[in-house]
Amino acid sequence: MFDEVWRKFSGLGQFSRTRIDESLDNVLIREVPMCEFTVPGAQNTRVLVVGATSRIGRIVVRKLMLRGYNVKALVRKADQDVIDMLPRSVEIVIGDVGESSTLNAAVEGCNKIIYCATARSTITGDLNRVDYQGVYNVSKAFQDYNNKLAQLRAGKSSKSKLLLAKFKSEESLNGWEVRQGTYFQDVIAAKYDGGMDAKFEFTETGNAVFSGYVFTRGGYVELSKKLSLPLGSTLDRYDGLLLSVGGNGRSFVLILEAGPTADTAESKTYFARMSTKVGFCRARIPFSSFRPVKPDDPPLDPFLVHTLTIRFEPRRQRPVEGPAGSKQDLRSFKLIIEYIKALPTGEETDFILVSCTGSGIEPNRREQVLKAKKAGEDSLRRSGLGYTIVRPGPLQEEPGGQRALIFDQGNRISQGISCADVADICVKALHDSTARNKSFDVCYEYMAEQGKELYELVAHLPDKANNYLTPALSVLEKNT
């Protein structure tokens, strides 16, 4: 009692410092009700940081720790200096992104992944291993883990794609119907037209090919099927379509018919354009990009979709860039279809990938680096995970939060950015719905000459509770 009174009494003489007892620590530090860094729900989120010892990764880990996340760090070797570099309560897992077998343990228990590993050299083997194969392996391991969890719950993973059609045999083509038609009737011209023809067949090489020609003015051919979804799944839980296609690079129109299945006369049609390129590619077409054919119709409700159509029309085709002199007839087409899947929907991003813009890399290796990075980005995009791809300008080692940032799409940026700012973007993007399924470039703002400003200033110097990311990203295109 006397001690207590004496302590209080002598404490009166103090005014600038107080003793902090352990219990008060909890209020002010751990439980942090009033800390500017806390993120609600962080305690229940476990983030895997791949490349935790990289320039960005180190800061990402610290930022996550400060905000109360559970952090797992994937490192190749748990040397003493690696351990010293990471905060003590980070869970360290040993693994190599190039070895898919080592990744299952790493993704276990994780809700989100931030991938900031990058190849140590610009040797093609290294680039492929880390920047491409690594992203593929990690996203695959994560999806496998999600599926495994879902199976334990006797359900399907909410992060896995829904297979709508896969063409791997003759039989798989059943139900697909080839039709032709014209937008307008021109009786006289039709007499002189070369007509049109199209077929959908399974070739000896094991491909399902939709090919033909349309010489008729205003004519089109299309491939259509009534969708039969597996029991219990509806398309409203999905975000869009993913098609794996090949061919000669024509552009197509995807048409969805939606309406009550009982009465097809009530159906409304919606369309979206799909561009392909020569060779194989994956096209991502979000449901949000479908527009009603009749402008007065309501926006597409994926729940009601019952028929999918792929239409080819010779209008608005762009010649494919190829060797000069090769004559292309834009009225003929070939489309190899491998599969059609529906992409799962979600609020937040699952996987944040730090890529690069290519500026600042030695010029003679730039192409190879970008190729590997791009391949990695693509493999993430088609994984079905919600993704955010951050392409920072040349990295600078300086404190973050000092300068305004430019967010842009389209490879136009020229400035550098500090590692700490990139890390901040990664951490902020974790729970930001505007960051889902977006790729963007980011760098410091720069002072353009008068009248030559290319960009709008979208970010500000961070202050307390400043969220610059949401307004900056909400203007950018999705599914990029």
Place this chain on the structure above:
Amino acid sequence: MASSRCTALPTQLATPPRRHLHGPSSSTTTTTATRSSSSSSSSLSWRRTLAHDNFVASAAVSSLLSVTSSSSSQGIIRCTTERTVATNLAPGTPVRPTSILVVGATGTLGRQIVRRALDEGYDVRCLVRPRPAPADFLRDWGATVVNADLSKPETIPATLVGIHTVIDCATGRPEEPIKTVDWEGKVALIQCAKAMGIQKYVFFSIHNCDRHPEVPLMEIKYCTEKFIQDAGLPYIIIRLCGFMQGLIGQYAVPILEDKAVWGTDAPTRIAYMDTQDIARLTFIGLRNEKINKKLLTFAGPRAWTTQEVITLCERLAGQDANVTTVPVSVLKLTRQLTRLFEWTSDVADRLAFSEVLTSDTVFSAPMTETYSLLGVDQKDIITLEKYLQDYFTNILKKLKDLKAQSKQSDFYI
């Protein structure tokens, strides 16, 4: 005591862990030798003021101080010239500007500084006293913790290797003699920082410390300010008024727990400030090239008396406080009494603040100029009302959640 420290320091400096940061060892020994003599005399002179403890005509102090500063500056200036040449010639990796050392990282302010620094992407090293229960939270956040003790100067140099900026927010704990950490330790640290070419030294001082030489802590802070200014290394001195965080333990928790709140009837007003804001402003200032060798004062938006703070807490908590008001005269008397006994002299030093409390001082400073210098908007600085309101809202909400679950009585903390 002083001389033993000073002999220890040069040996450390002459055998540095990594050579590239230091000059040729011959110059090191000579400079430190000259400095050791001057600093020992200065610390001795300081001790004399305390020993006499005559209630200080301020003129006497200032003259003493001028002696202190002039004698030390001679030594230091000589050291400057040689040192800069040596640093420039020395080969080795340049120190990264993101590497900082925080002294006093476990304190109320220090931990916010560390947290802010880590979040802004600095590599933070924390100088922490070796102790049985280590400061785990610093490591959890990702800072590197090195063990050193300012009262043992030979432990200092190794911690400064590869460091660009030193942020010094250390203050001795109430239970230990002020002098060991706050004067001798700081002198050793500053000399060491100078010798090792630290490129910026941030020192946290107390507002009005030049006006209250009778309070030992404030006098030491003032002497340290002078010492830094004369040491010739780039510095920022930031004078602070009071921390909002301190009010939680002093008033908010006791009020919620229905325990006695001890207050004084002192008319002194303090402009409390949130340590998170202090940390934020500090780093903005640190990166601003224009703010070098400057003395800034950070003050909160409004100055409060103890009574006002208690009233505010009562209003926000929705309950009356059980206030025990101790007249300042009692504090003063106690101080006089305790000074009579040798073993209570530390207590006397601590109660010396009562001298400040009786004077009608306002611990506040106009911030407009500082805000514009730093480019900060005043409305981003949290007010005490808002701070305490946030605290009580959070706590009362938590209390509601817990009340249903248990009969535990210590939810306030």
